Amino acid sequence: MASVWVGNRGTIRDYPSFNAPRDAEAIRKAIRGIGTDEKTLIDILTERSNIQRQLIAKEYLAASGKDLKDDLKSDLSGNLERVMVALVTPPAVFDAKQLKKSMKGTGTNENALIEILASRNSKQMKEVSQAYYKIYKKSLGDDISSETSGDFRKALLTLADGRRDDGFKVDEHLAKKDAQILYNAGEKRWGTDEDKFTDILCFRSIPQLKLTFDEYRNISKKNIEDTILSEMSGHFEDLLLAIVKCVNSTPAFLAERLHQSLKGAGTDEFTLNRIMVSRSEIDLLDIRAEYKKHYGCSLYSAIKHFSGSSHLFPVANLQSKILQNTL
Structure with a gap:
């Protein structure tokens, strides 16, 4: 089954003559020598796909009895360590940890929450939520609920649940209807019905939203971005704008x-x-x-x-x- 984390426009692909035991041994030598051989680590880990890196980590554990991630952490430091550890982490686990980090401690990194939740598709978000629960024994939704509020919280929770339609079919009639609902909920009335924006922008498929935004322009003579900027505020506005940008x-x-x-x-x-x-x-x-x-x-x-x-x-x-x- 194809991974939801692999597309056809990446810079890293499966290494053709891949040999997990050989790579694991080369990494072990690079870490265990006098001073770390950073070049070997970088060359191997950036030229193997994530799936191949997981196989290397498995071989490394079998051969040395040690976790590759732990050895990288103890041997490297700073930003280099963080990137190397990220490279040997499964994608859904990496996203789960990034989300946790953005909600940990005093203050929440809303920009990171917005970026991850606005740019991942539903299948990816389902895997991230599962990984989050497995690692932290707490649901992603519970943590989002305790760290955010209002319309921003509601929209984030909808995205975190992975409830967006991932289909490719578009319905012209629905696009016209949704565009009219958005117009009635914002430009046409005094005050804004934020729920309507959340329901349409967080549930509809990307191709469907593209068509809806075109229809919206026909009805209101404005871009949906301009309406969001004039009708919304704060992190909710930032999230909706991020969704529109990802649709585009x-x-x-x-x-x-x-x-x-x-x-x-x-x-x-x-x-x-x-x-x-x-x-x-x-x-x-x-x-x-x-x-x-x-x-x-x-x-x-x-x-x-x-x-x-x-x-x-x-x-x-x-x-x-x-x-x-x-x-």
Whole structure:
């Protein structure tokens, strides 16, 4: 069965002459030698698919009696350690941990919650929710409920439940009807019926929403984004805008998030690492193209520029390997 975490626009694919025991042994030597052989670790882990990395981890455990993730944690540090550990983590588990991290401690990282929940499809979210419960013995929905509120909470919970239609069929009559409902719930009335926006934007399929937004433009003479900006506020507005951006182009939305993570004082490593790792086998080629189109330089150059001369240098090398088709 094909994995829901593998697309045809990733930069990382299955390694052709894959040999799990050989890779596990090479990694063991790289970790156990005098000083860590970071180059070997980077070369192997960025040139194998996630499924192959899971097989390497299994062989590593069988041969050494140790967990590969634990050995990487104890041997590496900082951002390099975080990316390497992310690479040997199954995708649904990685997302579950990212979601937990965004809700842990004082304050919630709403941007991370929005990015993950707006850009994953229903099958992916179902796997993430299962992984979340398995790791934390608590449902993802319960944690979202305790960390968020109001319309924002309601929309996040709908997305977390994986209830969006993942189909490809479009219904023109339904698109006209939904567009009219959205118009009546926002532009046409005093005050806004937020529930209608949540129901349509969080349940309908992506192709269906594309058509609905076209119909909306015909009825209101405005883009749905403009209506959301004028009718909503706060994190609920941010979430609905993220959904619209993902409907238009998930790679463009994630390229924008990468750009934000790389500008200003200091790099937002949390976001940079998450997008690079989680999309490396899905659509990183398209994210890269969108980045170049919108920001005038390659993603590779941007990462080198912001991290090449700092403590992030080893990880800049690692990120460039994940982006290997740029080189």
